[in-house]
Amino acid sequence: MSLSYSSLVLADGRFPAGGYAHSGGLEAAVGAGRVRDLASLHEFLLGRLCTVGLTEAALSAATAVRLEQDPPTAVAWDDLGAEAHARIASPRLRETSRRLGRQLVRTARATWPSQLLDSLDPAMKDGPHLSIAHGCVGHVAGLDAFAIAVTSTYGTVAGPATAAVRLLGLDPAAVSGLIATLATDAEEVAATAVEAGGGPLDELPCPAATLVEIESERHEQWEVRLFAS
Template sequence: MAHGGAGLLLLIDGRLPAGGYAHSGGLESAIRTGRVRDTADLGHFLTGRVRTTGAMNAAFAAAACATLSRSAEPEADPDDQRQALNRLVLLDAELDARTPSPALRKVSHALGRQLLRALRAVNPHPLQQRMPQRTNHPVAFGAGAAMLDLAPVDAARGVLHEAVSGPASAVVKLMSADPFDAYRVIADLRGVLDEIAQDAADRAWDEPRDLPSFGAPLSDHLAEVHETREARLFAS
């Protein structure tokens, strides 16, 4: 089993075959509609993304990690494990309810399924066989983080990292942008990302129904439009 920071590096490694490389996080649609035209616009796009759906997903990842962290050890009490898995199901249902776009729900389930599949191969754990296969990506990420001995704040940081690194990588292909400029935008967001991750960790044991529900209606709309396009570089 991996431990500490090394486990987080494994989870956020873009080369982990978890499917994230095929997604732009809504950036392709934002570029098509003229909302992102340069790396300055990318900064606004990423800031909005992390403060809305990013913060929400970070909270659910932290909650999922906290839920399994007390029962992830193989010798844990079976009743504790069952209760933890039941809470994961509840977290997943609450996150579904906060994702009005069917296209985004489909993407989240696909990424969650692929992540769990990758983790079963690279970090086998007894609880993985009992995890629901139709699991939203942030919940799957948080569960995977717990199985790698990570803390809720690590799970939140990992989800936020993916929320910005995916579009930053995609913008190079979509706009022929300078990758150094794209990643400078992420560097400028360090303080915001740390603040959101810590807030998510602080709320990890909140009731699922009380976790954040930061909507992004334009993102939902663009995701639905994007799914109908035949010519596209990214799945989302």
């Protein structure tokens, strides 16, 4: 993998695409008492990486691989959208995924102006799922499929990790260290995602974090919450 400046722009937590308002299911897990400290956060992040992280990265990579091979008009957006949709069971997380996808495309349009990003709205009603949006944005930013998959896995880990600092008062430096220790795992997941992304759409990985999906529905009913999801 060659490091590109653009991949850092896309992966930066300060990239203004709305991610800061979401905890990736961590707030619900903290509420349920399953994440309490650095050790349980480590388990949560590893679990997330190997489930949602792989699923999302593979969808992003599949999008990128198709954009590399075809002119954008030839990409089967409906099929891609359906595969992404089918891999999120919770209606609330589906909505969240689309919202974050719209927000990513919105910001990326100004960051990396391109016909592809302008064409996504008509192509995907209510906006593309985040994974597909990430694949498209990574593509117009000049990232290859692996860089797209790695930035996706980084987001999978870094979002909830940052939320944990706010929710549990953990040492920010220790959490940073935790994110760093997941480097090998995240790169392995990304490599698996790229390999799968080059194959048939309906054979993309689909491991799900079932408890996160169930708890996200309950989380929506909380009277007071810090994060939108």
